[in-house]
Amino acid sequence: MRIALFDSGIGGISVLTEAVRQLPKEDFLYLADTLHVPYGSKPKEQVKQHILEAMKLIVQEPVKAVVIACNTATSIAIEELRSSMDIPVIGMEPSVKPAVEMSRSSGKRVLVLATPLTLRENKYNELVHRVDDMSIVDSLPLPELVEYCEALNFDPDEIKTYLRDKLSAYSLEQYGTVVLGCTHYPFYKRILAELLPANTRLVDGSRGTVKRLKDILEQGSLLNEYGQGDVHFLCTSHDEAYIHKMKKAYQIFLAQIEEPSIPE
Missing domain, CATH: 3.40.50.1860 (Rossmann fold)
Known part of the structure; x- marks a missing residue:
């Protein structure tokens, strides 16, 4: 079976x-x-x-x-x-708990990337409330990344332009861990790693x-x-x-x- x-x-x-x-x-x-x-x-x-x-x-x-x-x-x-x-x-579920544990000693924040629906759901918000006792978790929806993936679009220049725009509002040096909270997102792990500060951890479930x-x-x-x-x-x-x-x-x-x- x-x-x-x-x-x-x-x-x-x-x-x-x-x-x-x-x-x-x-x-x-x-x-x-x-x-x-x-x-x-x-x-x-x-x-x-x-x-x-x-x-x-x-x-x-x-x-x-x-x-x-x-x-x-x-x-x-x-x-x-x-x-x-x-x-x-x-x-x-998004790997918020291990990400928070990784960040305890570093003093860095955690950024969760996921779909809008995941981030709206009680299940996600209850998870964050339960494990984020230091209030270090931020969330960013990336719905278009799913569409890129479904189109098998892995063009590094186009994807980098999109991600730079989405991440531009964040001081990335504050983040020690980025959670890939949608299973489409690991396809772009290497591109994300190039945009994030060195030694930023990328985790998924x-x-x-x-x-x-x-x-x-x-x-x-x-x-x-x-x-x-x-x-x-x-x-x-x-x-x-x-x-x-x-x-x-x-x-x-x-x-x-x-x-x-x-x-x-």
């Missing part, structure tokens, strides 16, 4: 590559809700309905666990999904999410010893061109993580 990963588009491929790295003997199914991408700027109830509809496609497949590889989808629908599905459902997945599979004796890291791509629009795009994005991200690492 496969492990399913779900996102509105190709962003969750950043989580998929981490899952393949940590669980090389598992096989995977990746579903993108291409009929409704992007989620981050849409009304909450509308997005929730899209997520629940997409889950109907996933449960038709032989899967043993689902990773909601999307911070926005997690914030909106994770409790309902867990109560309605009889397999483990693992969600994501992929590693912790996949570790949680691995722990749950171990506890349920569900780990696969015979898989080969095979990935099957699906999308809600049943669009072969988009499936080709997902495969291309997967290869792009694999190539990126094989390059020398940046601070995390």
Whole structure:
């Protein structure tokens, strides 16, 4: 049986590559809700309905666990999904807690980059309230970065111009850690690293999410010893061109993580 990963588009491929790295003997199914991408700027109830509809496609497949590889989808629908599905459902949230812990000794602030909908949700704001006892967390929505990613636009000059404009209101020297609170954003990790002061940490939730997945599979004796890291791509629009795009994005991200690492 496969492990399913779900996102509105190709962003969750950043989580998929981490899952393949940590669980090389598992096989995977990746579903993108291409009929409704992007989620981050849409009304909450509308997005929730899209997520629940997409889950109907996933449960038709032989899967043993689902990773909601999307911070926005997690914030909106994770409790309902867990109560309605009889397999483990693992969600994501911006890595605010570890970012705050990293900043305790440095005196630096934390900047969270995410979609507008994630930043508006109670789940995110309750998380910040719970862990940000030093009031050092700031938030910045970057909805257009999702659109760039969906278009496979990785042109460094264009992306740098966009990010410089968005970051221009911030004194970047104040920040020791930047949280990538949308799974599309790690595709631009290297470009961000070039714009931020040296030694600024860039963190996202992929590693912790996949570790949680691995722990749950171990506890349920569900780990696969015979898989080969095979990935099957699906999308809600049943669009072969988009499936080709997902495969291309997967290869792009694999190539990126094989390059020398940046601070995390």
